[in-house]
Amino acid sequence: xxxxFDRIYAVVKKIxxxxxxxxxxxxxxxxxxxxARVVGYALHANPDPEGIPxxxxxxxxxxxxxxxxxxxxxxxxxxxxxxxIEFTEDGRVDMAxxxxxxxx
DNA sequence: GGCGTGACTTATA
DNA sequence: ATATAAGCCACGC
Numbered sequence: 622x623x624x625x626f627d628r629i630y631a632v633v634k635k636i637x638x639x640x641x642x643x644x645x646x647x648x649x650x651x652x653x654x655x656x657a658r659v660v661g662y663a664l665h666a667n668p669d670p671e672g673i674p675x676x677x678x679x680x681x682x683x684x685x686x687x688x689x690x691x692x693x694x695x696x697x698x699x700x701x702x703x704x705x706i707e708f709t710e711d712g713r714v715d716m717a718x719x720x721x722x723x724x725x
Numbered sequence: 726g727g728c729g730t731g732a733c734t735t736a737t738a
Numbered sequence: 739a740t741a742t743a744a745g746c747c748a749c750g751c
Contacts, residue, residue: 625747625748626748643734644732644734648734648747653746654734655733657733657734657747658733658734658745658746658748659746659747660732660733661731661732661733662748662749663732664732667732678732679732680733680734685732686732686733689732
């Protein structure tokens with residue numbers, strides 16, 4: 622049972638390649654702008670890492686959390702770069718350029 | 726159902 | 739810009 626989780630998973634799975642979405646964005650698209658924490662929890666559970674690219678989900682700063690190392694902080698960057706996403710010297714993603722608006 | 730915690734976000738100091 | 743505080747929802751005990 623995971624009404625909220627299923628929503629979140631569905632949204633995260635819908636994130637197109639080459640784009641990233643913030644927790645708040647996913648939460649909002651999921652139907653609730655307050656699910657930011659739940660989104661993190663849902664990704665933490667990550668029951669389908671092959672269908673749920675948690676690495677495409679970052680904070681509103683386009684940054685990742687210090688504990689986000691689901692396999693290595695560098696892993697996330699590598700995966701995003703593999704999608705064609707560029708990183709700033711701050712190690713952040715250009716949300717204005719790669720920030721997924723959910724429009725497709 | 727209550728308590729504590731969390732891969733978040735916003736507001737205040 | 740860093741540090742606190744509050745809010746939201748879900749999970750585990």
